Amino acid sequence: MNETVFDTGLWLTAGAILGLLVLSAFFSGSETALTAASRGKLRAQADRGSKGAERALEVTDDSEKLIGALLLGNNVVNILSAALATALMTRVFGESGVALATLVMTALVLIFAEVLPKTYAITNAELAASRVAPVIRLIIPVFSPVVNLVRRLVRGILYLFGVRTDPDSKFLALREEIAGAIALGHSEGAVQKEDRDRLLGALDLHDRTVDEIMRHRREIEMIDAAKAPNDILSQVLASPHTRLPVYLGDDENILGVVHSKDLLREVEKLLRSGSGRIAKLDELDILKVAMKPYFVPETTPLDDQMRQFLKRRTHFALVVDEYGALRGLITLEDILEEIVGEIRDEFDIVEKDQSLARTEAGDYVIEGAMTIRDLNRITDWGLPDDEANTVAGLVIHEAQLIPSEGQVFSFHGFRFEVVQRKENRITTLKIRPL
Template sequence: MAEFDLLSFIFILLLALFLVLINGFFVAAEFALVSVRPSKVEELIQKTGSRRAKAVQKAIENQDEVISATQLGITMASLALGFLAGSYIDPVIELFFHDLDFLAVFSGLALGGIFAYAMTTYMHVVIGELAPKSIALQYPAKTSLWIAQPLHWFTSLFRPVIWFFNKTGWLVLAIFGIKPLVGHRSIHSEDELKLLISQSSTAGILEEQETAILRRTFDLPDTQVRMIMAPRRDMVTISMTDDFAKIVKKVNKSGHSRFPVFDSAHESVIGFLYAKDLLEYMELAFEKDVKFEDTLEDINITELLREADIVPETMRADRMLTTFQERKRHCSVVVDEYGGVVGLITLEDILELLVGDIQDEYDTEPEEITPVGGGLNGESNVNGQTSIDDFNDYFKTELDSDISVTIGGLIIEKMGRIPIENEKIRIQNLIFSVAEVTKLRIVSLLVSKAPEETDTPEKSITQNNSSDK
């Protein structure tokens, strides 16, 4: 039997370690190229013009071929390591066991082969798989920069082999009716993206405000203009029959910068009057012999009015934002399917969907939801114009309507009429009490939790002075 040669054994171990490192290189290359963000690579190219970054970009563009190259490299290294372990490491260890008298009794039990298999498996899994995978996933950009150029050389050298394997692999898939996957990047659904945002927020990567904005972004395509516009009754408008004194008073009192101008019948919008245009016109008023008692009908205001932008009430909020950008406008008149004016939509309304309420020194809107008595009695005062979505967010409910946009509108819809003050209705686990109402809409509501013993999900309860008599 041949004698144990320590130098040969060390050489074989070093060769095995080299093959393990080669395997680790291809593993790291695969995970890094799948994980790295193309935007990050583009940023590196713009900032540094690095050749290595350009090599990474090229690898990402040809990802199918490159990933196949990494698989080929992993397979070649693993097979070579297995051959080395079976042909050289196993016999050497058998000799080592045979030369040691106290282990010689075990030499016939193939312990050398078991030991060689365990040792190479450990090196292959830990050094050749787990460690490079963890490094690549933790530092995908840095890893990609290091592996891109050598991987390019390997891919170029074995391109015919890679092409052959890809084609035959696709043929095998075709036999089973499976279409080959083009590209290795997973496409996330909207729900998955929302989950990623939540996880990033929980991990502290995203701040609270950033998380809120990202979540609200998904609401844009699901939100129609009619859901966020200022309704017609709340619009500050100007009529062709208004005199200058009345117009100036409206402009000064409202604090707005743009005003829809209606025709004499107050049915259709003929344009927008900008406050700054009005001020410029007033500077020249004396020269033009314009008097404050004159109406817009009495003078030629063609050059004073701006073209009115008209949009349907069913337009989506994301499309409305794009329209504002394309047309370079900040507000538009909203019409229904019959062409009647139903409201006004502004750029601020869209932005508030993303960042929440925006108020300036002229805004005097009351709080939408205010706890009554510090919230100790469980009641809250709710503005009737509060959107159903905002109401659901605050009270953790799931109210919904295909007709109404506001909580006041929902109550009217459920009752089938305009309610009177102090009238109550239960919806789900909440009691709604009408606190203030006009002839046309609910101004405010008192909302409280319903008693647990009440099982009826929706019930109208009338409580008012007239009904008690």
């Protein structure tokens, strides 16, 4: 043993093992940093001029090739360092050196090549990713031939087991990642419920359609063009709405939409030209004042409709179905309310408080027309809204009939009791989680 202590080859082998451990730590830390780093933060840093962040975004575009190259490099240096350590220990301690090399290398690799670099990388993910990305960018092309071969082999094996891989797909869409981060932040107390609802509401606009939030045609206030001008003026002044559809004969025959300001301007014009005589109002032509109606399909996504409102510089649209029949109306305010919550002004009709009152039995008493989305927002429940928009619609869909007063149903983990029914509409319900 003493003869080998000052052996140059021994020290060279020990130095090689130390260098390989450093490389192993580099590959392990790089893998953790580049996979844990937030692409959003990296993009923000890249926009501020960080070249390292820009390189990190480039190398993480193809995550499969990145992971393959890092794992290949890490395994090569680990196996090589273990082999050198075994040869070194065997030379120094004889046959017992194999077991000693295993123990020593396991401890060194675990502490200095795995736990230590990965702990640092996950603590400073974006900083570490920016620093290692330029080097990793040069390493990936070197390992690419082997990585591509391994990738084909792996996909072939997965194909035999019925697993199909899409190299261009991501495990989670960016929108889903953001939604998950917001929900996680709320569950951990970092994001307030109101903030969570606003952020998720903005993200959901793409998946929701106009018919889900529109005001139903039964609730639309309209102007009959055949009415006397004085009656029309009185109706517009008494209405809480500034825009009202105008029809003639049948309420399906929408001829225009009148804005209260346009109507008042026309009235002022008539009164001035008539020397202030009220009788001059008989010459008021409501269709002359009305704007051309704007019709939209009921299947239009909310984010597309909001863009159209902003592009057309209008806030009001009539919703029609595939046959052209009037279904309802939607405004820009309706879409904004899906993000920020209920918007009220001094002319809005005061409705019941949206906070739900509970009975002594623990039931929530709600209106059947309340949307499932609003109920879920207030209570943090998870009732599905795929097949129905309102709570009454959900009960009818699940029951496959129009229930009578007093009927009770249980589905989706909740108890539903029909309290009031008007004609074919469920007006009041009691709901309790089971």
